[in-house]
Amino acid sequence: MLGATPKIYQNQFLASLAKLVRSHIKELFGGAVNKAFLPFIEIFFWILALLLFDFILQKIFGGIFYLMAKHTRINWIKKFYAHKVFRTIFHFITINLLISINPYVFQKYHGIDKFADKFIGLIVIIVIIRLVFRFIDAIIDINDERQNHTTIGIRAFGQMIKIFVAFFGALTFIATLIDTEISSILTVLGALTAVVLLIFRDSILGFVSGLQIATSKSIKVGDWISVSKYDVEGIVKEINLTVTKIEKFDKTVSTVPTYDLIASEVTNHSWMTASNTRRIKRSMVFNVDSFRFCDDEMLKKFEKIDLITQYIKTRQKEISEANKNVKNPDLIINGRQLTNIGVFRVYVKNYLKSRPDISKNDKLIVRQLELTSAGMPLEIYCFANNVHLSEYEQIQSDLFDHLISASKEFELEISQPFIIQQNND
Secondary structure (H helix, E strand, O other): OOOHHHHHHHHHHHHHHHHHHHHHHHHHOOHHHHHHHHHHHHHHHHHHHHHHHHHHHHHHHHHHHHHHHHHOOOHHHHHHHHOOHHHHHHHHHHHHHHHHHHHHOHHHOOOHHHHHHHHHHHHHHHHHHHHHHHHHHHHHHHHHOOOOOHHHHHHHHHHHHHHHHHHHHHHHHHHHHOOOOHHHHHHHHHOOHHHHHHHOHHHHHHHHHHHHHHHHOOOOOOOEEEEOOOOEEEEEEEEOOOEEEEEEOOOOEEEEEOOHHHHOOEEEOHHHHHHOOEEEEEEEEEOHHHOOEOOHHHHHHHHOOHHHHHHHHHHHHHHHHHOOOOOOOOOOOOOOOOEHHHHHHHHHHHHHHHOOOEOOOOOOEEEEOOOEOOEEEEEEEEEEOOOOHHHHHHHHHHHHHHHHHHHHHHOOOEOOHHHHHHHHO
């Protein structure tokens, strides 16, 4: 009983208020005017009053939530305020007041009553759709700041909810407008299922792709990726339901279908960034005519190079021991010998190990590749301790500047294919 009393009191109050407003309008305007225009004047007054009430409500509570968003550390309050979620919620107070006065104002006039019911229903549908959209945008914005793999799933899921809300909201709007059941409209749309699926094909594929990406944790906003299918490389700025925006290193933005992040080859370089190491894989091509066995003079010279001093001494002892039973030691090809390219390969490996900007925890390989018409490639495979492009390129350049120059000390010759081709001609 206690709960019913305020409602009865409120209905009586609104009924009395409606009568009071109506009587004042009759007094303010003449009798002839009242008969023709009283309904329109009264409705106009109430609409204007409700708009003014909503405006004052927004200003008062909007100011309160502005101060809260400005001074609070709670992120969701800031985001909800920025996306006007609170403002949309306060619209429901005005709508509730509109519904409450409807029986005492709009329902009093024949012809306007049905229009008023439709009008209120349409307003409720629009405000609910706006509230859902703004709420989803706020949730997506909150998760975008985290830049983790769940961001993609929430964004894709949120956008899919938007599509469904917009779709069924439009159906409800039309059903309310033409006084029909939603089921009747859905029956008609059932015959157009193939068309609907064709229209929403990209959205459905994007939604599924977003869930797969979020589940597999393969890509997130902020990752550095390469999409081989489109020859695009850059930083992921946004992953939407249908397209993904990638900012390339020339500051242009490319868009690729979100579905292709799953259906095609995508290289994610951010795993490399997370480890703070970046691979160096480059070859130096040597002229094979410069390869030779090391004689005593060369070995004495190499023994003075700090990085391979111990290696030369150790290998010389091993070779001397192995060559004791050689029948013709005067011929250098007999027995075991060191070569300048072999010694240089050891030097390169020791040099890489000595550099502080080369990772000691990752693979470090110096190997010969298959012989080509240009010469024999010597591949350097290691990891720099810096992933930033400028520093990485500086490390790589310094490394090969030194090695190319050092190769001359081992009497090795770097191949220059252009010169070789000219000589052959």
